[in-house]
Amino acid sequence: MTGIRVLAFTHYAAGPIAAQYLGSLGADVIKIEAPAGDYQRTGIKEPTAAAEAPSPYFLGINRNQRSLSIDLKKPEGQAIIREMISGADIILENFRPGVLDRMGLGSAALIEEHPRLIYCSIAAYDPAGPSRSKPGQDLIIQALSGIASLGGTADGPPVAAGAYIVDTYTASQAVIGIQAALRQRDQTGRGQWVRVDMMSCALHLLASESSYSLNAERQASRGRNGISHSHQPAPYGIYSTRDGAIALVAHPIALSDIAAAWI
Amino acid sequence: MTDRIVPLLEGKGAWTKRDEIAAILSERLRQLTSEDALSRLAPTGILMAPVRTVEQALADPDVASDWSARLSTAMEVAIASR
Numbered sequence: 001m002t003g004i005r006v007l008a009f010t011h012y013a014a015g016p017i018a019a020q021y022l023g024s025l026g027a028d029v030i031k032i033e034a035p036a037g038d039y040q041r042t043g044i045k046e047p048t049a050a051a052e053a054p055s056p057y058f059l060g061i062n063r064n065q066r067s068l069s070i071d072l073k074k075p076e077g078q079a080i081i082r083e084m085i086s087g088a089d090i091i092l093e094n095f096r097p098g099v100l101d102r103m104g105l106g107s108a109a110l111i112e113e114h115p116r117l118i119y120c121s122i123a124a125y126d127p128a129g130p131s132r133s134k135p136g137q138d139l140i141i142q143a144l145s146g147i148a149s150l151g152g153t154a155d156g157p158p159v160a161a162g163a164y165i166v167d168t169y170t171a172s173q174a175v176i177g178i179q180a181a182l183r184q185r186d187q188t189g190r191g192q193w194v195r196v197d198m199m200s201c202a203l204h205l206l207a208s209e210s211s212y213s214l215n216a217e218r219q220a221s222r223g224r225n226g227i228s229h230s231h232q233p234a235p236y237g238i239y240s241t242r243d244g245a246i247a248l249v250a251h252p253i254a255l256s257d258i259a260a261a262w263i
Numbered sequence: 264m265t266d267r268i269v270p271l272l273e274g275k276g277a278w279t280k281r282d283e284i285a286a287i288l289s290e291r292l293r294q295l296t297s298e299d300a301l302s303r304l305a306p307t308g309i310l311m312a313p314v315r316t317v318e319q320a321l322a323d324p325d326v327a328s329d330w331s332a333r334l335s336t337a338m339e340v341a342i343a344s345r
Contacts, residue, residue, distance in 0.1 A: 154282070225285040233277035234284035238314060241297040248288075250309035255272055255284065257307040259265040 001027035004182070006090040007081075008065060009105070011038055013138065013164050014122045014198060015094030016061045017171035022092070022178070023064025031067040032081065038062075072103050085110060085117070090178060094122035097132050107193040118181045120194040122174050127195055136198055138164045145202035150209060150220055150228035158222075170201040264291060 004027040008019035016031070023029040031038070038058070045055040071077040085091065091110060093100055100106050107119040121127065124136020142148045142160040152159030177194040185191055203210060209220045212230065220228045225237035235248045235255060250258065267287050271280045292300055297313045304311055320326055 223285065224282040225289065227281075230278070234281040235288050236281075237285055239285070239289055239292045239300075241292050241295055241300050244297045245314040246292070246297050246300055247312045247314060248304075248309060249311070250307070254307050254309050255277065256265060256269055258288070258304060258309065259268045261303045261307055 001025040001182075004028065004089045005087060006030065006092055007032055007084060007088045009091070009093035009095060009100060011040065012094065013061055013167035014170040014174070015092060017168055018094075018120070018122065018174040018178075019092055020061060020064050021171060021175045022090070025175075027090070029065035030084070031062065031065045032072075033067055033069045035069050035071045037069055038067075072105070078104070081105070085114065088114075089116070089118060089182075091117060091119045092122075092174070092178075093120070096135065097121070097123055097127050111191055111193060115190055116185060117191040118178060118185065118194060119191065120174055120178050120181075120196065122170060123195070123197045125199045126197050131199075138167045138198070141166045141198045141202045145199060146206060146209070147202055150222060151226070152222055153226045154222045154224050159226075165205065166198050166202045169205055170196055170198045173201050173204070 001022060004022075006019065006022050006027050006029040008015065008029055008031045010016045010019050010031060019029050019031060040055055040058045042052060042055055042058075044057045045053065070080055072081060085105075091105075091107075098106075101109070107121060111117050111119055123132065124141065125131040125134060139148075139160055142165070143158075145166075147166070148158040148160045150158075151161060174194070174196040177196055181192050181194050208231075209228070212218070212220055216230075218230050220230050222228050223237065225239060227237040229236065232249075233251070235250055235258065238245050238247050248258075264287065268284060270276075271284050271287075277284065295303070301311055301313065315323075
C-alpha cells in the first residue's frame with residue numbers, strides 16, 4: 001500500500017489494530033489524537049506501573065503509524081485537518097456514530113467534498129440498526145453474540161476468549177473492505193463509505209455454530225471438558241494433566257489407540 | 264481403559280457420549296504430567312499440543328524469530344515500562 005495515506009481517528013482496539021494492519025501493508029498512517037494524546041498511551045496498564053510509563057496494550061496495537069495531536073474543536077485545528085484530508089486516500093475511524101459528523105468530519109460530507117476518498121467506519125453495532133448509538137466493547141460483544149456462551153465448561157460459567165478476538169477480527173474485516181474499496185476506486189475513480197461493525201463480525205466468527213443453530217437438531221453447547229463444537233467427536237478437547245493441560249484432536253477410531261497407549 | 268472406552272464408541276458414541284469419554288480420559292490424564300501424556304500418545308499419531316502460556320509461546324524459537332522482528336520496538340518498550 002505504498003503511496004496510500006491514511007488518517008486514523010482511532011482509539012480503543014478495533015480502529016488502532018486496523019490502522020496498524022494498513023501500516024504493516026505499507027500505507028502511511030497518521031493517527032489523529034486529541035491535544036492530550038490518546039488516553040490509552042498511558043491509561044491502560046497494570047496498576048503498579050509508573051504513571052508516565054507507556055501502556056504495553058497501547059504499544060501492541062498502535063505500531064506502524066505516525067501521530068499528530070490536533071484540537072478539532074478549534075478553527076485552526078479544523079483548517080489543519082481539512083488540509084490533511086485533501087491529501088488523504090483513506091479515513092479510518094471508530095468513534096460512535098455521529099461524533100465525527102458533529103465536527104463536520106462525517107462520511108457523507110467528506111466523500112461529497114472528496115469523491116476519491118475511502119471512508120471506513122468501525123462501529124460496535126450495525127450503523128442502521130436499533131443499537132447503533134450504544135457503546136460496545138470486545139467482552140460485551142462476546143457476551144451478546146453468543147461467543148462467550150460457548151466457552152468454559154458445562155458445569156461452570158460462560159468464559160470469553162482470552163484475547164480481543166472480536167476487535168482483531170473486526171479490524172481484519174475493515175482492512176478487507178478498504179482493500180476492496182481501493183480496488184474499485186482504481187476502476188471507477190470513486191471512493192466510498194466502508195462500514196464494519198463488531199457485532200456482525202462476531203456473528204461471522206460463529207459461522208459454523210450459527211449454521212448448526214439454524215440447520216441442525218443438536219445445538220452447540222459447552223461440554224464437560226470445555227468444548228462446544230458439538231460436531232467434533234471425542235476426545236476433542238482440553239484436558240488437565242498433573243502439571244498443566246493438553247489439547248487433543250483425534251478421529252474416533254484413534255480413541256482405542258489412545259486407550260491402548262496407557263495399558 | 265480400553266474396556267471402558269470402546270463400548271462407548273458404538274454407534275455415534277464418540278459424539279453422543281463425548282462427555283463420558285472425556286471423563287474417563289480426564290481421570291487418567293490428571294495422573295500424568297503433560298510431557299508424559301504427550302509422549303505416551305505420540306505413537307497414536309493424533310493431533311495434540313500442550314496448553315502453553317503466552318510467554319511460553321513467544322519463547323518458542325519458531326515464533327520468536329519471526330515475532331521479534333515485527334514486535335521488537337513495542338515489546339522492548341513494554342518490558343522497560345514494567
